[in-house]
Amino acid sequence: MEKPKFNIAVTGLNNTDNPGPGIPVIRGLKESKDFDVRIIGLAYENLEPGIYMRDLVDKTYQIPYPSSGKEAVLERIEYINSKENLDFIIPNLDAELYTFIQSKEKLEKMGIRTFLPSMQQFEERHKANLNEYGDKYGIKVPFSKSITNRRDIEELKEDFEYPLLVKGKFYDAYLAYTPEQVNTHFNKISAKWGLPVIIQEFIRGTEVNVIALGDGHGNTVGAVPMRKQYITDKGKAWGGITIQDNKMLDLTKSLIKQTKWRGGMELELIKTNQNEYFLIEINPRIPAWVYLAVAAGQNLPEAMIKLAFGMDVPNYSEYEVGKMFIRYSYDLIGDIAQFGSLSVTGEM
């Protein structure tokens, strides 16, 4: 039987030391034995490395930043769809999810599917809402508070002990030992990601992560726990290893069951020396280390496409423990003509 072929648009092609999940997602999709894909890269900047990986990305279009407004993004996608006849879009960056979740119906009218959490699922797991989230779903979370003004910093000593974490609403987290350091981080983060800035209790322990895929009905299609082995100065995993941790898997499955999570997710947890788990963040999308899960036996990007197209979906219950990933940098050679083409026409 002939395999179906899907035209899939993927964002997050920034495969630098702060990598987006685009390239590892594409690697997973290309390894599918049940369907073929043509990959259309959606890039924000013309030096995102994924654009130049021609064995992985068949065609790239530049798209406007989400800050340009939903209409501008949709207009561009409409144009790209007229050329590429898109079947599916995988947005891979937190900051663009709002636009894509809100545009679900408009995209469907264009014949483009997505597999994303609902707006309610997306909103309630925001870092600023984590305390309520923990109470609602019975998960321990570090105490946190959102602040919108520098004047609030002095009052933090009433609720927090130092050190504490200063976090941006989308990205970035810094440890601060003094109010002065909080002030510095507050300024840096608010300038980059806006307000509020989240102040979080610092829990001592080991950071562990789980990648998972929920089918939207409360079932966990797959889940793989990992421990970071090497973290860059941007706090990103440069190496990691799959671990056998049933508590983490139970916690993930319980959360997906209760929230009926739809789509990919990453749970960031701290495991204390007393073997307690604190949820510090939920990323509402596939994380950049997804290819480790693929290599360990769970091709979650492939499963996501199968879910969306009503194909038989595997129910992954196993994965290989002790599977490692190590990132590396590699000089891609491009030509100024490629760069020029993208800069002038917005496509390549």
Added chain:
Amino acid sequence: MKLKRNIAISENGFLFNPETGDSFIVNPIAKEILNYLEAGYDNEKINQLILDRYEVDLVTLEKNMEDFFTMLQHNELLDR
């Protein structure tokens, strides 16, 4: 004392704890003791085996064994 069942020890003394993701390199005697533990021997039997094979007095051996087990416990390698 029981070594956790899923701990993997390679021929060259590389030990991997799949629950925590920690890995260790152990010296040949530590590897020997871990193999005994894996085989299910109790402390008394292990002490006897070491005493038979190496030139060591019982007091020194027991002190070192205690340190070693504390280290194993600390690194979550033993069943509680």
